[in-house]
Amino acid sequence: MLHQLLHTWLGWVENWGYLGVIILMAMESSIFPVPSEVVIPPAAILAASSGKMSLAGVIIAGTFGSWLGSSITYWVALLVGRPVVHKWGKYFFIPPDKLERAERFMHRYEAGGIFFARLLPVIRHLISIPAGIIRMGFAKFSALTIVGAAIWCTVLAKLGEKIGKGLDPSKPIDPDELVKSVKGQSHLVIGIVLLVCILYFVGMKLSSHKDEKPA
Incomplete structure (x- = not known):
């Protein structure tokens, strides 16, 4: 089933261009399990090989789609509130205990938490929910x-x-191989992001302990 979904999503990018990128990245930034690794890289490959899209256009479309999906999730969470998410969240892999931890995380790390969450797989599509629930400023x-x-x-x-430079342009893109290739080459980037996140949160924790000391 996942293999078929990957083929379908890749077809959206190939046939719909920027619109396909926007729709899929909006889904990826909400509660739908669309891996961004099968959206942006093939769009970039198509941009480089066919000229149907530009690399800058792909980045802009992907960014807009991410913001759109995140914004929809944010407003839904803000409007329906914690009780509804508590009741129905488990059906979308958001049980009450995970929601409570996410809320505590947002209250403590607010701005930095949102920024770094956008760079991390899995966390990306969940962070908008606690942001909406705690009514974080929408502009921020x-x-x-x-x-x-x-x-x-x-x-x-x-x-x-x-990756596209090493592919045969006459052969169709295999989504499974594409995801594997992207993940294989993105480990270093993700590792650096994780290290920066750890340093940030350790710094926040140490500074909070310092602030708690009596004068």
């Missing part, structure tokens, strides 16, 4: 989401461009 949420998404889409686009 949007700015951090756009910057983080732009960085991630640029990384994936560059990886796609690099």
Whole structure:
């Protein structure tokens, strides 16, 4: 089933161009399990090989789609509130305990938490929910989401461009091999992002302990 979905999503990118990228990245940034690794890299490959799209256009479309999906999730979470998410969240892999941890995380790391979450797989599509529930300012949420998404889409686009140079343009793109290739080459990037995140959160924790000391 996953293999068929990958083929379908890849077809959207090939046939719909920027619109396909926007729709799929909007899904990826909400509760739908669309891997960005099968959206941006093939779009970048198509941009380099066919001229139907530009690399900058792919990055902009991916960033806009990420913001759109995140914004929809943010407003849904803000409007329906915690009780509804508590009741129905488990059907979307968001049990109450995970939601509570996410809320505590957002209260403590607000701006930095949103920014770094946009760079990390899996966390990306969940962070908008606690942001909406705690009523984080939408302008701030949007700015951090756009910057983080732009960085991630640029990384994936560059990886796609690099991978595309080693592909035979006469052969169709195999989505399974594409995802495998992207993940294989993105480990270093993800590792660096994780290291920066760890340093940031350790710094926040140490500074909070310092602030708690009596004068």
